[in-house]
Amino acid sequence: MSDDPILFPGAKDGHGFRVVRDKINIFTDVFSQDIIEGIEDNQNVVFISIGPGETRVNVLDDGGRSLSAWTAVFGWSSLCDIEIDHHGESLRMANLAMLTKxxxxxxxxxxxxxNTKxxxxxxxxxxxxxLSHIVDQTIGDAREYDRIILAAPVWLHDALAQCVEIRPHIDPIIQEL
Known part of the structure; x- marks a missing residue:
């Protein structure tokens, strides 16, 4: 694999922000305490949580026990690297309040x-x-799992709306972290 940056669809040339997929390190978790209610009998559910510095992928059985888990070194704080042109000046989100606004x-x-469009x-x-890359590298096409649930802070839900299309069985309702 190369370290060449990838310009994602919809990203404008010159905004100065790229994700280098090879730079998203993914580690296998030995133990995870993420438990989710509402898993039906004989279901295996994938629970993906997006935090400030890491994304956790956890496969849970019908008892809420972790079958396998990974932690990817990627989180919503990476959005702070996206620049906004404001009256000819380059602006980056310096804190959580700026990011959410x-x-x-x-x-x-x-x-x-x-203008933040x-x-x-x-x-x-x-x-x-x-997230597409992280899912590809951890659970693949995920066809053997019954459901995939995304979880993130509420203020991030709108920005994640397109992520529910990554796999056909991702729950359209993003859970609150």
């Missing part, structure tokens, strides 16, 4: 609205590309 199109600086498009493409 940018994703909601409500970011204001010096009393002025900041390109940021939101880039964030969606970035998350979809990275």
């Amino acid at each position: 940018a994703l909601r199109s409500s970011l204001r600086l010096y009393g002025q609205d900041v 390109s940021f939101i498009e880039s964030a969606r493409a970035h998350l979809r590309g990275a």
Whole structure:
């Protein structure tokens, strides 16, 4: 594999942000405490949680016990690297408040609205590309699993909306972390 950056579909040239898939390290977890309710008898469910610095993929049996798990060194904090052009200046999200406002199109600086449309498009493409890669590398096509559940902070749910299309059996309702 190469370290060449990948421009995800929908990302605009020149926004200066790329994901190098080879840089997303994925580790097998020995033990996981992620438990989810609502798993029916004889079901195997994949639970994917996106945190600030890691994404966890956990295969659970019908008793909520972990059968296998991985941790990918990728999280929502990587969205802070996406630049926004604001009045000719390059702007990056410096904290969680700025990031959540940018994703909601409500970011204001010096009393002025900041156009975050390109940021939101880039964030969606970035998350979809990275999660697709993580799913490919951990559970593959996932056809032997009954359901896949995504979980993330509520403010990230809209940006993850396209990620439910990565596999046909991803639950369309993203769970709150």
